[in-house]
Amino acid sequence: MDHSSRSRPTRFAALLAVAALTATGCSSGDSADADGPVTLTVAGWSIATTPEFKLLAESFEKTNPDVTVEIKEYDAANYDTQMTADLSAGSAPDLYPIKCLCTFSTYQGGGQLLDVSDVAEGLDETVKTAVEPYTVDGASYAIPYREDGWYLFYNKDMFEQAKAELPNGQWTWDNFAQAAQQLSTADGADAGTYNHVWPSAVQGFANAQSANGYQDFLAGNFAFMEPFYQRALALQESGAAVDYNTATTNSLTYQSEFGTQKVPMMLMGSWYIGTLIAQQESGDAEKFEWGFAPAPQVDTSTLDAPVTFGGPTGMGINAGIDENKVAAAKEFLTYISGAEGASTLAEIGITPANTSETVAESLFSVEGVPTDELSRSTFTNHVIRPEVPVSENTATINTILTDAHTAIMSGSSDVTGALEKAKQEFGNQIGN
Amino acid sequence: MSLTDTRVTPDLRTPAAAGPGRRISFWRVLGYIALTVAAIGVLAPFFWMVLSSLKTNNNVFTVPIRWVPDWQFGNYVDIWTKSDMLTWVKNTLILSVVITFLQVLTGSFAAYGFSRLRWPGRDVLFLAYLATIAVPWQAYMIPQFILFSKLNLSNTLWAMVALQAFGAFGVFLMKQFYETVPEELSEAARLDGLSEYGIWRRIMLPLSIPAIASLTLLTFVNVWNDYLGPLIYLRDPDLWTIQIGLKTFIGQYNAQYALIMTGSVLSVLPIAIVFALGQKYFVQGIATTGIKG
Amino acid sequence: MALTKELRAARPPRPGALRRRNTLIGLSFVLPNFIGFAVLTLVPVLALFYLSFTDWNVFGRANWTGTANLERLLNDSSFWTALRNTLYYTGVHVPVTMALSLALALLLNTRLRGVRFFRTAAFFPYVTSIVAVAAVWNMMFSPDSGPINQLLAAAGIADPPGWTTSTDWSMPSVIIVGVWRDLGFYMLLFLAGLQTIPRELYEAATIDGAGAWQRFRHVTLPGLRPTTFFISVICTIGSLKVFDLILVMTQGGPGQSTLVLSQYIYQKGFVQNQFGYASSISVVLFLICVSVTLVQFLVNRRRNA
Structure with missing residues (x-):
């Protein structure tokens, strides 16, 4: 870069620098033969604590001896920052997971994902709905391999001690609130339930369980969230739920709240199944009987097929991938979303997008996973709707709603006012 | 009085x-x-x-704060056996030493050119230095990353050296300290036949020991604790620094806070030692070096 | 080196030649640092300036949009909130930090017993992991269970503030932690500056009958001027760019009560992938920094004159 020394330096140099910098490079340098051995690079995060990437890679290699899968490690908290940098410089791996639905549009709209509709077509029926968020104008750009729906985790021991009725899979939010109230006086309990500080813990349910949640979300009409916030506030004001301000200022973790028996029940994503088993084994969590039930519903009409929210985690192919690797990459996608890959995940307590009977069999035969009928039917019979609707504005709306969430839950603003302000902010940022 | x-x-x-x-x-x-x-x-x-x-993971954050540990000394064993702490320490040490050395050397050298010599364009160049401090890094991080990638620098320790060794901070700091040294000293030295380089080496450097000591320490600490830079540039696990390594204890949904705190304690100790040993240099002034203005 | 030998020769060189020589020597001092700096930092920064007039989103082309970003900025209420918060933080953080770190440096420049320990301790906040810092301070600020409010309650204050959980008190809380964290850093720089003041000046002042305050006023402060100037510039720019502290303490909340410009830039760029717009916010932040610095330069020059 010797541009800076030319005459009329500043503007000229800036132009040249930009020309050089904004042109996107192509992906990896090493080209592969279409038939010979192929090496695929796949992004993953926190490998030491997230064994799924290695496991998928290894089991895939076993069935495809010609393909080597290399995991490139990323930072879990800053995954998108790193991936954005890598993609912009052309140094991203061949395949990368879409860690959050909210960033999918950025990658897809930026032309960084390969069309994988052909893989999507061959998916198991149970995966079909999870691929919808990744579908734009009829073409799919990522394949979900795991899907974490939110369940109601409950501590059977604490319920029994408090002589409370165990969840029966037929709860509405009112039943949930009553139970929380009753349990808040249980021995050693801080409260009846713990509502984690994430915005999604309220807004995810609002989006998924409201009649027009997704349309209203994208249109900036956030008033539909009001009942969900009123409920959350009522719970913490009555002492039935741990106070939001206590949780934020003390950096409370949900693993500790439920795992060390401070609350008898908690709504949480299904990833917590694997975590809780591991922590009970390592001693981080206390030993107690637990199970999970479907999330509470707004009314009785959805009790047969309870609706919850969740996030699929999809894997996409880098648009800059070497042409000769595409076939192998698609093979990998088919594998990880299929029954075999899903079982591999289920065996370590992860809930895959594929919830077919064989996969359920794998999950519930894991040592430590509750085997009661309710837990099992919770996994196989429920509707998981996406946490947020996918659109180019999702990330911006998320930011606006996060501000609203902290304002409401901390008690700095009333619900109506904060959601109204969010609506104004929506107009300001996105327009009407 | x-x-x-x-x-x-x-x-x-x-x-x-x-x-x-x-x-x-x-x-x-x-x-x-x-x-x-x-x-x-x-x-x-x-x-x-x-x-x-010294606690288990789920006891780190509690209400109210527990000022009693669980005496989990295992964390101090685990961090060495279950993670690559040794590699992280090694990389962090290499980077801190090399970058600090270059920053202090080139910074104090350049500062002399900016403070003691008059030449056209000097003030413009200096303002360019200062101005870049005023631009938030996260704004030009991506253009810089693309540039480094084109220079084949990213994903090497050199990237970090290149990134941090030539900062404006050191130049500015040293320039300000040189300005406290009386001009007559340099004049006398010139009359004695010393070149400008000689004046820098024999007069300015010895006189600015407290400044050099603080620049050294501050640069060392900043490199030691830098997080965003290594996050963007050092991707290969063999190149990770302590701060990046500790982040591997944070997964998507879980974090091993006890181990993170263990690593943080270990990472503070070297700096505390450097500080304790080096502090006599911060308080060693002109008066005590025996040269009087 | 040959040039300087010539300089030493008795005959005075022509002014033009001297100028050229000085320029060459000056450049030779500056270049080792400047080349690295120019290529690796200045070039991307110039690119940023260009990008601030585009709709760049990292992946696509950067289309020139002229002043569109700027117009958008003027009507962006979040930007104004962030700007106001940034100025609030800077306006309080800078004077308080400077005054306290100077006081601390003076205290730690004495020969009190155990001063070495205290010097090390004073530097610890700057070294301690920021995650731990945020965790502990947030606990201290906890409205119900935190020690600060328990103390206030014990002192008879009926309605103690909500600190980080209240929109009115979140910024003061962050400032307190910011000052606390930066104290050691600036204390060290002041300490180094104090060493450059010749001891003879104090002796002379004492002989002239100057008291402690007068010595501080007429010897210490003027002697520290280059240091103070440096610190005021660095501290101001650092405060205007404050980022990681806010991120770990409050993430800009509750609501937007602690949203600052750097964080807004990060949100717009990395979260919402509007790098062109983020660049133009950076340019505004840059211009603010530069104008404040220029004012400091002018004030400094007038004082020196």
Whole structure:
């Protein structure tokens, strides 16, 4: 870069620098033969604590001896920052997971994902709905391999001690609130339930369980969230739920709240199944009987097929991938979303997008996973709707709603006012 | 105050040290009280860090704070056996030493050119330096990353060296300190036949030891604790620094806080040692080097 | 080196030649640092300036949009909130930090027993992991269970503030932690500055009958001027760019009560992928920094004159 020394330096140099910098490079340098051995690079995060990437890679290699899968490690908290940098410089791996639905549009709209509709077509029926968020104008750009729906985790021991009725899979939010109230006086309990500080813990349910949640979300009409916030506030004001301000200022973790028996029940994503088993084994969590039930519903009409929210985690192919690797990459996608890959995940307590009977069999035969009928039917019979609707504005709306969430839950603003302000902010940022 | 002050208290640099008899003890007591209160407030988070490193994960954050550890010394074993702490320490050490050396060397060298020599374009160049401090890094991070990638620098330790060794901070700091050195000293040296390089080497460097010591320490600490830079540039696990390595204890939904705190305690210790050993240089002034203006 | 030998020769060189020589020597001092700096930092920064007039989103082309970003900025209420918060933080953080760190440096420049320990301790906040710092301070600020409010309650204050959980008190809380964290850093720089003041000046002042305050006023402060100037510039720019502290303490909340410009830039760029717009916010932040610095330069020059 010797541009800076030319005459009329500043503007000229800036132009040249930009020309050089904004042109996107192509992906990896090493080209592969279409038939010979192929090496695929796949992004993953926190490998030491997230064994799924290695496991998928290894089991895939076993069935495809010609393909080597290399995991490139990323930072879990800053995954998108790193991936954005890598993609912009052309140094991203061949395949990368879409860690959050909210960033999918950025990658897809930026032309960084390969069309994988052909893989999507061959998916198991149970995966079909999870691929919808990744579908734009009829073409799919990522394949979900795991899907974490939110369940109601409950501590059977604490319920029994408090002589409370165990969840029966037929709860509405009112039943949930009553139970929380009753349990808040249980021995050693801080409260009846713990509502984690994430915005999604309220807004995810609002989006998924409201009649027009997704349309209203994208249109900036956030008033539909009001009942969900009123409920959350009522719970913490009555002492039935741990106070939001206590949780934020003390950096409370949900693993500790439920795992060390401070609350008898908690709504949480299904990833917590694997975590809780591991922590009970390592001693981080206390030993107690637990199970999970479907999330509470707004009314009785959805009790047969309870609706919850969740996030699929999809894997996409880098648009800059070497042409000769595409076939192998698609093979990998088919594998990880299929029954075999899903079982591999289920065996370590992860809930895959594929919830077919064989996969359920794998999950519930894991040592430590509750085997009661309710837990099992919770996994196989429920509707998981996406946490947020996918659109180019999702990330911006998320930011606006996060501000609203902290304002409401901390008690700095009333619900109506904060959601109204969010609506104004929506107009300001996105327009009407 | 009277003349006797000079006899009684030879160290007159600060008001707190001055004053005879009863006043000394009054100021002293006040000083000690202030310092002790401050020390408690200042060390509390560090103390908490140590406590947390001796707890199990789920006991790190509780209401109310538990000021009693679980005595989980296992964390201090685990961090060496279950993670690559040794590699991280090694990389962090290499980077800190190399970058600090280059930053201090080129910074103090350039500062001389900016403070003691008059030449056209000097002030413009210096302003360019200063101006870049004013641009937030996260704004030009991506253009810079693309540039580094084109230079084949990213994902090497060199990237970090290139990124941090040529900062404006060191130049500015040293320039300000050189300006406190009386110009007559340089003039005398020039008459004695010293070249500008010789003046820098033999006069300016020895006279700016406190400044060099603080620049060294501050650069060292900044490199040691840098997070965003290594996050973007060092992707290969063999290149990770402590700060990046500790982040691998944070997964998508879980974090091993006890291990993170263990690593943080371990990473503070070297700096504390460097500081404790090097601090005599911060308080070694012109007066004590024996050269008088 | 040959040039300087010539300089030493008795005959005075022509002014033009001297100028050229000085320029060459000056450049030779500056270049080792400047080349690295120019290529690796200045070029991307210039690119940023260009990008601030585009709709760049990292992946696509950067289309020139002229002043569109700027117009958008003027009507962006979040930007104004962030700007106001940033100025609030800077306006309080800078003077308080400077005054306290100077006081601390003076205290730690004495020969109190145990001063070495205190010097090390004072530097610890700057070294301690920021995650631990945020965790502990947030606990201390906890409205119900935190020690600060328990103390206030014990002192008879009926309605203690909500600190980080209240929109009115979140910024003061962050400032307190910011000052606390930066104290050691600036204390060290002041300490180094204090060493450059010749001891003879104090002796002379004492002989002239100057008291402690007068010595501080007429010897210490003027002697520290280059240091103070440096610190005021660095501290101001650092405060205007404050980022990681806010991120770990409050993430800009509750609501937007602690949203600052750097964080807004990060949100717009990395979260919402509007790098062109983020660049133009950076340019505004840059211009603010530069104008404040220029004012400081002018004030400094007038004082020196």
